[in-house]
Amino acid sequence: MDRTKFFKKITVNGIEEVDWMNNRLSAFVMKHEKSYYMTDDDDIARPDLISYENYASVQYWWLICLVNKIENPLTDITAGMRLIIPNALDIHAFQRKYKIR
Numbered sequence: 001m002d003r004t005k006f007f008k009k010i011t012v013n014g015i016e017e018v019d020w021m022n023n024r025l026s027a028f029v030m031k032h033e034k035s036y037y038m039t040d041d042d043d044i045a046r047p048d049l050i051s052y053e054n055y056a057s058v059q060y061w062w063l064i065c066l067v068n069k070i071e072n073p074l075t076d077i078t079a080g081m082r083l084i085i086p087n088a089l090d091i092h093a094f095q096r097k098y099k100i101r
Contacts, residue, residue, distance in 0.1 A: 025066060028094050033089035039081040047073040054085045063091065 010019045035054070043050055046072070049059035054064075061073070068083050070076045 024098060027097075028063070028066070028090070030067070030084075030086050030090050031093075032089045035085045036089055037083045037085050039077060039079055039083060041079045044077055044079060045074045047077060050077075050083065055088060055091075060091060078091075 007018045007023045009016050011017070037050060037054060047065055048058040050064055051061040052058050054060075062086070063086060064070075064083060065073050067086055068081075
């Protein structure tokens with residue numbers, strides 16, 4: 001899933017840029033039952049492994065961080081954290097709505 005597609009592109013001084021302040025990520029809604037994941041020592045600084053464990057894909061690590069308000073996955077993930085894991089149905093609905101692969 002290409003996260004840059006959530007952001008509008010604007011032109012500043014003739015240069016096209018990504019508008020980081022205006023995005024659609026806040027439109028992600030969890031309608032289906034979510035699950036939870038308890039982190040251990042192997043998960044520290046590795047949201048990709050958490051994503052793989054839950055979705056059999058590393059591509060949703062950033063969504064797990066977004067939902068759990070993890071700003072820096074290298075320092076904010078500690079052993080013993082209880083993370084919310086969005087339902088894959090919600091992820092796929094979001095991808096369809098915004099035509100994101």
